[in-house]
Amino acid sequence: MDILVADDDYSTTETLRNALEAFGYDVTVARDGTEAYQYLRTGQFRLFISDWEMPGMTGLELCREVRSRHIGGYIYLILLTSYSSMEDVVQGLEAGADDFITKPFNPSELLVRVRAGERILGLESRELTIFALAKLAESRDQETGAHLERMREYARILAEELAQTDEFGEIVDGDYINLLHLTTPLHDIGKVAIPDSILLKPGRLTRQEFEVMKTHTTLGAKTLTEVATHHPNASYLEMARDIALTHHERVDGQGYPNGLRGDQIPLCGRITALADVYDALTSKRVYKDAYSHDVAKAITLRNSGSHFDPEIVQAFLRCESHFLDVKSHFEDFCLVH
Amino acid sequence: MRSSEPTLKDESVPMIELQKLVDRCLGKLDLVDKLINRFKGSLQDSTEKLQQAMDLRDFVELAQGAHRLRGEAANLNATRITKLALKLETAAREEDDRASQDCLNELIEASDQFEMEVRPFSMTSNIEERFRRLRYKGF
Ligand SMILES: [Fe+2]
Numbered sequence: 464m465d466i467l468v469a470d471d472d473y474s475t476t477e478t479l480r481n482a483l484e485a486f487g488y489d490v491t492v493a494r495d496g497t498e499a500y501q502y503l504r505t506g507q508f509r510l511f512i513s514d515w516e517m518p519g520m521t522g523l524e525l526c527r528e529v530r531s532r533h534i535g536g537y538i539y540l541i542l543l544t545s546y547s548s549m550e551d552v553v554q555g556l557e558a559g560a561d562d563f564i565t566k567p568f569n570p571s572e573l574l575v576r577v578r579a580g581e582r583i584l585g586l587e588s589r590e591l592t593i594f595a596l597a598k599l600a601e602s603r604d605q606e607t608g609a610h611l612e613r614m615r616e617y618a619r620i621l622a623e624e625l626a627q628t629d630e631f632g633e634i635v636d637g638d639y640i641n642l643l644h645l646t647t648p649l650h651d652i653g654k655v656a657i658p659d660s661i662l663l664k665p666g667r668l669t670r671q672e673f674e675v676m677k678t679h680t681t682l683g684a685k686t687l688t689e690v691a692t693h694h695p696n697a698s699y700l701e702m703a704r705d706i707a708l709t710h711h712e713r714v715d716g717q718g719y720p721n722g723l724r725g726d727q728i729p730l731c732g733r734i735t736a737l738a739d740v741y742d743a744l745t746s747k748r749v750y751k752d753a754y755s756h757d758v759a760k761a762i763t764l765r766n767s768g769s770h771f772d773p774e775i776v777q778a779f780l781r782c783e784s785h786f787l788d789v790k791s792h793f794e795d796f797c798l799v800h
Numbered sequence: 801m802r803s804s805e806p807t808l809k810d811e812s813v814p815m816i817e818l819q820k821l822v823d824r825c826l827g828k829l830d831l832v833d834k835l836i837n838r839f840k841g842s843l844q845d846s847t848e849k850l851q852q853a854m855d856l857r858d859f860v861e862l863a864q865g866a867h868r869l870r871g872e873a874a875n876l877n878a879t880r881i882t883k884l885a886l887k888l889e890t891a892a893r894e895e896d897d898r899a900s901q902d903c904l905n906e907l908i909e910a911s912d913q914f915e916m917e918v919r920p921f922s923m924t925s926n927i928e929e930r931f932r933r934l935r936y937k938g939f
Contacts, residue, residue, distance in 0.1 A: 472868070474835045474875045478824050485826050516867070545871060567875045570824060 464581065465489040465507065469499035469525070470514035470543065475566065479512065482570045483577070496520025503529060503538065510580050512541045512564070515555075523558045530559035539580035543568070590645050593703075597648035600655045609793045610742055611648040616789040617738035618647045624778040625734070631774070634730065646703035647735050650710045653683025665750070677719045683707030705729040710736050713770045725772075733772045737763065737779060740770070745790060756787055815914055817877040824877075839876050843911045846872075847904075850888070854904055862900060863892035869907075880910050 466488050470476045480490045491508070493499035497519035502508060511529070513522040520528070522542045529538050542560045544551065555563060561583065562576050597611055622640045625631040654662060657679055661672045668676060684707045691700040709732030712718035714725050718736075728736075744759040754762070760783070767776040779786070818832075825831045846869050853861040870885035884907040891899035 472872050472875065473838060474872055477831065477835060478875060481825055481828055481831055545867075545874065566871060567824065567877065570826060 464510060465491060466577070467491050467493060467499065467502050467508040467511045469493040469496065469512070469517060469522075471495055471517050472514070475514070475543070479568070479573070482568075482573055486574050486577070488577070496522070496525055499525055500528060506536075508538065509536060509584050510539045510541075510577065512543060512577075515542055515544045515551075522560075523555065526555070526558035526560050537584065539584055541576055541580065593645060594648055597652060600652045610746065613789055613793050614735070614738045614742045615644050615647045617741060617786060618734050619644045620782050620785045620789070621734050621738060621775060621778050624782045625730075625775070628774070628778070631730070642699050642702050643731055643734065646699055646706055646731075647738065649683070649687065649703045650706045650735050650739065651679060651683065652686065652703075652707060653679035653681070656682045677711070680708050680711055680720045702731055706731050706735050708732070710739055712736070714772050715769045717769070728772075733775055737771050737775050741779075741786065756783075756790065813880045813883060815878065815880050815910075815917060817879055820877040824875075835876055839872060839878065840915055842872075843881075843915060847908050847911050850904055850907070854901060857897065859892045859895045859900070863889050866892055878914065881907065881914060884910055 466483055468476055468479050468483070468490055469492070470479070471494055476492045476494075480492060483490045491502060493502055496513075496517045499511070499513060499517075500520055503511065503525070511525075513525055515522040522544075526540050526542070529540065539562075540560045541562045541564055542555050543564050543566050544555070545566045552563060561580065564573060564576055594611070601611060619640055622635050622643050626635040626640065657676060661668065661675050664672070684704045687700050687704040687707055691704065706729075708720070709723065709728050712721065712723045712728045712732060713736075714728065714733070716722050716724040718728075741759055741763060744754045744762060745756060747753040760780075763771065763776060763779060767773045816836075821835070822829065822832055825835070846865065850862060850865045850869070853859075853865055866885045866889035870882055870889060873879075873881040873885055884903060888900060888903035888907055891903050
């Protein structure tokens with residue numbers, strides 16, 4: 464891994480370089496904030512160790528800049544500081560720093576902090592792996608475009624809205640939202656096992672074919688359960704399994720595969736159901752044009768209490784404008800690609 | 801200067817804590833040598849700039865310069881200079897004219913001393929031997 468180090472003090476950069484190289488990292492040095500920013504913009508650095516006060520841009524300014532723009536993947540930011548008062552730590556955290564190292568640094572502490580950063584970045588690669596897997600599963604299904612990207616955003620928006628409510632506030636916290644965002648793309652992973660003749664059939668499915676199609680829920684859940692058993696640390700797979708299994712359940716008990724009712728259906732499944740259907744409605748498919756938001760909204764409302772959980776439909780109404788933002792964001796995105 | 805504070809001319813504050821610096825450099829003595837020489841080479845320039853700021857009573861510049869010097873010195877475990885630079889930084893932030901000048905005088909004296917005492921370190925070519933000599937001198 465290539466680490467970017469920024470400090471205007473030569474002895475600090477050279478001692479850091481020496482230690483980091485001894486620990487097996489590659490090191491690039493920037494002598495001031497402006498130079499550091501140029502390096503960061505290349506997108507080639509995932510871990511950045513920065514001095515607090517520097518000419519050009521300060522460490523705090525760099526943190527804010529990195530967090531406000533989306534430069535490549537997540538960049539792990541460590542601020543070097545001779546300050547150690549609580550106030551400065553808070554200021555650093557607010558600017559988006561992930562960790563602090565006090566100057567003059569101690570090599571073993573440096574190693575621990577950098578390793579922690581690598582671990583966090585590893586979690587992000589975990590996320591990318593999951594998403595790549597989901598995309599692969601979806602790729603056989605043509606015309607779905609940015610379906611996964613949009614629906615995970617819809618799911619996140621709904622969860623954030625539910626987090627504000629009395630009923631769900633205790634369940635839906637930041638971790639829950641992140642996990643949901645991470646795992647919703649896996650909802651249809653079981654489709655990898657559905658034959659092309661059914662999955663890609665342009666016309667209506669026969670009753671028998673539809674029965675096969677329905678098994679994508681149980682097949683997906685089964686695979687995810689198996690993976691979870693072999694990797695006991697991967698608890699996030701349990702949410703993925705619940706979503707795969709229950710995203711076609713309906714609160715009136717008329718869904719599949721188990722005909723669960725109301726809150727027998729895990730919340731993540733109920734949220735994903737609305738996000739999935741809304742996106743299907745507002746996207747063009749072989750058999751239909753894309754419905755407008757207003758039509759999709761009307762259909763969603765009509766199905767409140769039958770297909771969808773009324774609380775989630777209410778949340779949807781409260782954050783309608785965010786849905787529209789996501790929808791138009793990906794429309795713009797598709798135009799340029 | 802407040803009388804309650806121990807004076808840093810006191811020999812109990814070491815000029816440089818070499819072992820700590822060697823540890824931070826993971827035992828790489830040529831790096832230790834390079835850093836010390838470079839710091840030594842920049843000290844006079846640093847203190848001159850501080851004196852200029854002092855003469856202009858530019859306390860912002862003075863505090864910033866002292867802060868910078870403190871960082872450099874701290875990373876080298878040049879303990880006496882680190883502590884004096886911190887004192888100067890504090891006095892400059894308080895815009896205390898008298899205390900600032902006193903601290904600066906002490907700092908200049910310590911810097912000269914640093915340059916003199918560290919000189920033998922860079923005059924022989926054998927790094928191990930230079931290191932030993934410095935230790936003999938009680939660093
Ligand atoms: Fe599905």
